[in-house]
Amino acid sequence: MAIVSLVCETCQNAIDGYVGQSVSDCRLVWHRSLACPHCKTAIEEDGMGMPPYELRQAILAQEGVWSLTIWETGDRAIVATKILREAMTLSLSEAMKIKRKIPGKAIEGTQAEVTWLARCLEKRGITSCILPENRK
Numbered sequence: 001m002a003i004v005s006l007v008c009e010t011c012q013n014a015i016d017g018y019v020g021q022s023v024s025d026c027r028l029v030w031h032r033s034l035a036c037p038h039c040k041t042a043i044e045e046d047g048m049g050m051p052p053y054e055l056r057q058a059i060l061a062q063e064g065v066w067s068l069t070i071w072e073t074g075d076r077a078i079v080a081t082k083i084l085r086e087a088m089t090l091s092l093s094e095a096m097k098i099k100r101k102i103p104g105k106a107i108e109g110t111q112a113e114v115t116w117l118a119r120c121l122e123k124r125g126i127t128s129c130i131l132p133e134n135r136k
């Protein structure tokens with residue numbers, strides 16, 4: 001869980017919220033919760049896929065950047081790229097950028113994101129390796 005600084009929408013006081021990500025089967029899920037000590041407003045939110053930008057930045061800053069390395073070549077590298085493109089709903093040019101990095105370090109993201117992608121790949125028989133990049 002990472003902590004994010006927020007402003008309470010009800011009373012406008014600065015408060016802390018909590019954000020996290022999890023992987024359930026082959027789906028990436030994010031959640032955010034806040035409980036305002038001033039006005040007792042409580043909000044729980046969650047969603048599928050990539051979290052909103054500020055939440056993701058907080059998770060990366062506090063939990064570190066992780067990488068996904070794929071050692072496949074030829075047709076299997078193309079299959080791996082297709083799986084990643086589908087999972088992350090990438091444009092063709094974004095997918096091609098990733099394709100050029102395979103074999104090698106293809107993706108950087110939060111621990112939950114690379115774990116999620118590794119599971120999507122594993123389901124289709126592609127092995128990958130998850131490593132911390134700048135763990136604090």
Ligand SMILES: [Zn+2]
Binds near residue numbers: 010036037041
């Ligand atoms: Zn409040």
